[in-house]
Amino acid sequence: MPMSNQLAPATAATFPVVHDAIAPRSWEPNEAASLAIDDVGLASTGSVLHFTQDQQVFGEGDQAEFLFKVASGVIRTCRFHGDGRRQIDDFHIAGDIFGLETSQHYQVSAEAVCDCMVIAYRRRGVEKRAPGNETLSQQLFLVALQSMNRAREHALLLGRRSAVEKVASFLIEWGQRAPASTTVTLAMTRQDIADYLGLTIETVSRTLSQLERDGLITLVTARRIEIKDVQALRALHG
Amino acid sequence: MPMSNQLAPATAATFPVVHDAIAPRSWEPNEAASLAIDDVGLASTGSVLHFTQDQQVFGEGDQAEFLFKVASGVIRTCRFHGDGRRQIDDFHIAGDIFGLETSQHYQVSAEAVCDCMVIAYRRRGVEKRAPGNETLSQQLFLVALQSMNRAREHALLLGRRSAVEKVASFLIEWGQRAPASTTVTLAMTRQDIADYLGLTIETVSRTLSQLERDGLITLVTARRIEIKDVQALRALHG
DNA sequence: CGATTGCTTGATACCTCTCAACCCAGGTGG
DNA sequence: CCACCTGGGTTGAGAGGTATCAAGCAATCG
Structure with a gap:
């Protein structure tokens, strides 16, 4: 897991904060910003990570310890079948959250399509702060709903x-x-x-x-x- | 919209409550109950509706005023394309929630696969009670995540x-x-x-x-x- | 009963997959 | 500087799987 390599030296909450300044909502470095979901609830605790092309952020089945937000670049989430075929679930661009799971384990893998900056949030920390933090809860709820929408649209597309x-x-x-x-x-x-x-x-x-x-x-x-x-x-x- | 016909005489909160007694988690009437999500937060305000086979619960584009839970039977959510083709998004059985949307309008239609009992919850009411009601919020969050999972699995299946x-x-x-x-x-x-x-x-x-x-x-x-x-x-x- | 609806089966056409060759741009090294 | 290599992309020919069109079957219902 390449991620642990990077997180070990850089524990949560040590990195500079990333508020709305983080990135334009585009994978291209020169686009105008328009974040769909603001950062109030999350951004104060994330650590910034860098991934090079095709590097894995997490693998299917790994402990789902973190929640990620794309700062720049494009991340793909996907699954591999026995015969080597790969199925891509979604592409995530700046501002998108990925790695949100019901289960304790990731259900898909995540990899960098190109060079990426992502912000990692400790899931436990987020879950601890969510109750009582209306902004954060609503934000997570919205993210879940949007993920649902995207997955649905993808399914309808594949149909x-x-x-x-x-x-x-x-x-x-x-x-x-x-x-x-x-x-x-x-x-x-x-x-x-x-x-x-x-x-x-x-x-x-x-x-x-x-x-x-x-x-x-x-x-x-x-x-x-x-x-x-x-x-x-x-x-x-x- | 057949739904309004049925809701008009039976406004919210007038129907008997439906707690865990509602239905087995199966579309067959004789299965054992095992609700994935308990009812504490929602059930106290729903109205029970009945739909006959192929009857529409709501249509794509309708105002998303309600949130539904299947009490018995099977509901399909789907979308229609210009050329008449239909794409089914999901099948919902007893205990499942459907009609949860980010937008003000339903993105898919919902129809009864067979004779169904569903419980309708006013969205506004739910949204009003969610902040401050930890149980309800968490429940909705879980529902959103599960819907996301199901949609994702469906997409991977179609791939x-x-x-x-x-x-x-x-x-x-x-x-x-x-x-x-x-x-x-x-x-x-x-x-x-x-x-x-x-x-x-x-x-x-x-x-x-x-x-x-x-x-x-x-x-x-x-x-x-x-x-x-x-x-x-x-x-x-x- | 005849009509309807849902399901199965058959023959053929069409589209996508498979296998293969080729092209092109970028990078490396002699 | 050029030959070479590599990875990504395009294009071609043929095979195979699914859609389409059509017919037939079984159960249900007026």
């Missing part, structure tokens, strides 16, 4: 039949998260996208090419996609 | 590639919910199952037949399935 619908939905969704212009910049590889959508890497690639041929998007580079026809894309998503 | 895996997973999961013997009794139609798994009705039927030919299950009737080889089924479930 869609065709690859085009899935890929279009993904572009729309990811485009909304980083509220840039019409140009979407992907933080993740095709493999990540495929594992998120329940497709293969080749199908994702082919579908993107197809969307480009149809004039809905332009593949500026592999990771930069310009959306030419939002309407049509939304129609597919619809 | 699985093959129809066999999906159907096997569904059988295992549903079998666990009604903790009967090795015989699983389905409350829902093949269409419901198909819309939950992102498959067609024919594929579900064929897959079940295949599982029977392979000796993993026996189709006693269309709705009663005996599990002959749990191990093998779990292996498919992955």
Whole structure:
């Protein structure tokens, strides 16, 4: 567990506080801030950690000692199947909380999609302070509800039949998260996208090419996609 | 909205209270009770409603005025797409809470899979009483987390590639919910199952037949399935 | 009984997976 | 500077699985 390496020298509450200054709600370092959930309840006790690309934050089955918030970068939560296949549960960007669990153990693994800063909060500490702290309780409740919503939307997305619908939905969704212009910049590889959508890497690639041929998007580079026809894309998503 | 019809004459807090006596945690009327979440915080203010098969409890987009708990029967939450396709988000059995939302509007519709009794709680009332009521707050928090878990598991299930895996997973999961013997009794139609798994009705039927030919299950009737080889089924479930 | 509804089964088309080759950009080292 | 290597991405051909269309069966109900 790479995490313990980093937490050992840096115990909770020793790191500088991270209030709203922490990060823009985007994985790109230069976006404007708009935190969905403010930091009043949590931020005063977190320790800041750094993870490099593909480094694991925690593994499925580990003791769920911490709660995390993304400060910058993108974290993916996922699960691995016996045959080596991977299923990505969600992508988390700055401001998102992950690692919230009912059980004592994490039900998914968490890994850095790119270089990341995350803030770790001791779960015990949070749980101890939650009763009586209305702000914190409400905040956690909201986080849980939002996680529920996201998981639900993901399930409904995966239920869609065709690859085009899935890929279009993904572009729309990811485009909304980083509220840039019409140009979407992907933080993740095709493999990540495929594992998120329940497709293969080749199908994702082919579908993107197809969307480009149809004039809905332009593949500026592999990771930069310009959306030419939002309407049509939304129609597919619809 | 059929609900308002029923709530109009029966305003909140007029109905008899429903404590733990309400229902066994199973959609079958004769199962043993084992509520995952106790009722202390909620039950004192709910009104009991009845819904017949396929009747709508609420629709996507409706004002989310109420919070519901299943007393008996099975409720499905789902969403409809433009082309008429339906995607089922979840099945809710006795003891389950549904209709919890971040937004002011329901994000999915809710319908009765079979004849159902549900308890409706005014959302405003709950929200008013939650601060300061530790039991109720924690309860709601737990419900949100459990909903998140279920949605996540559903997403991971839908990410699985093959129809066999999906159907096997569904059988295992549903079998666990009604903790009967090795015989699983389905409350829902093949269409419901198909819309939950992102498959067609024919594929579900064929897959079940295949599982029977392979000796993993026996189709006693269309709705009663005996599990002959749990191990093998779990292996498919992955 | 005929009609309806839910379910099963069959034949075929289509879409996605699989396997494979190839391309391209970036990094390394001679 | 260029050859080489590597990892990520694209593209092609064929196989396989699921959707689609269609027919038939069983149970239920007026």
